[in-house]
Amino acid sequence: MRSKTPKDSAAPTRAPNSSPETAKRILDAAIDEFSAHGFQKTTVRGIAAAAGVSPGLVIHHFGSKEGLRTACDDHVFEAITAKKAENAGYRVMAVQMMFDDPTMTTYVDYLLKSLLEPTEHGQRYFDHYVDLVESYIVEGFAGYEFRRSEDTRGQAAMLAVMALAPAMLSRRLEANLGTADVASTMTRLAPHLLDLYTGGVIASAPEPAGPPGGAAPTPPTFSAHETGEDPS
Amino acid sequence: MRSKTPKDSAAPTRAPNSSPETAKRILDAAIDEFSAHGFQKTTVRGIAAAAGVSPGLVIHHFGSKEGLRTACDDHVFEAITAKKAENAGYRVMAVQMMFDDPTMTTYVDYLLKSLLEPTEHGQRYFDHYVDLVESYIVEGFAGYEFRRSEDTRGQAAMLAVMALAPAMLSRRLEANLGTADVASTMTRLAPHLLDLYTGGVIASAPEPAGPPGGAAPTPPTFSAHETGEDPS
């Protein structure tokens, strides 16, 4: 295991220092590991093994595990925005192409993991997505037109959350519905989602006691009290 | 800090061994810590400090950190089902009361953390909630009646996911909307959720190219390809 890239082989005259090739391999391996197991459970040693290098080299190139994470964040963010710009105008197909490319599916997994962790890293993903949904509401999306609200931002945030939810709970849905994989789970859910988006689910509501136009009774929504900071 | 419950005080003749009082204090502290930081980031030492005991005692009473987690799971599950049975018939008020009781809000946070972790522990919560939503669809909920589908189970699963989503992303919503806390976030979202549940969001759809009744074009839903197992 010592003869590696001898000089007599086809070595394409790479730079003396700064090996971008190895650094890219480490970054790709890190994105794979992070998207599969999340940031905390992923180890530097695991990334190094997946990239075929030593753990020390990972730190040498990216400073720290946190630095590597930031580099992964930037790469995924730029790749997804580039992919979206590339497919501008296609609208619906952009979503479809997102899942044909296996690299993109990994990036989406990375995004979801980042979104659910309590760090700040995932926030720009969410903000960016809310902006995207808001543009869909205003300009339409793939021929669909949407009911508008006075509070477009709040409406967009709600719809973004709704759109992200099935992917976040895909494992729980698989186990509950007995579906084999994420694709079949989404196929099972798709008609119900379309029904919801098209006509809602409430067939008849109880007669309101208060004046019309005021605060409406809340639907059976599940909320929570977050205990993020230390309550000491 | 050594004089604790001397025998001359009002000691209600508790058992010689088996101190249920201390064990309960450890369990409560563990639920607090787990609900605040998740299972993995929570340390046995942290729980012990919060309960005012030594780390070894935590292991002594519950065998291991995993055993303590199971005990917490059982306690939270029983407490929530008991609370629900207690409020049977109230329907809407049951949801409201869930958030008036600070203990219950902690339990809900615990539930959400468990739901999003890749372990099996949260599955029964999700299954239970889907069953509850399914009963709402069939029997109605607080005077509301719902549009039915042939695939009631799939419909219930979808609605359960939708109902859980805002709470799961409450932090991201807070940052995006600039809301101060979860309560104001949900207040901001409530009318949009009611709009969605009542009449949907799609005002007009593009004319379908295929035969009606067949596979409908998917709405702009965000999905993902899960890379759970090791792909080696």
Add this chain to the structure above:
DNA sequence: AGCATGATTGAACACGCGTTTAATATTGAA
């Protein structure tokens, strides 16, 4: 050729983790 710079590695360091262990304190039973 000779040097400087960076890539790369194996070993070790320092730390925090869950857990174990030996010892002490406490308490009901005899």
Add this chain to the structure above:
DNA sequence: TTCAATATTAAACGCGTGTTCAATCATGCT
């Protein structure tokens, strides 16, 4: 009182982690 059993603790163990370090290798520049 004496004994056995449990509660409780302080200390340490074993392990995995992110990171550091000294050494070696490879390559561009002069």
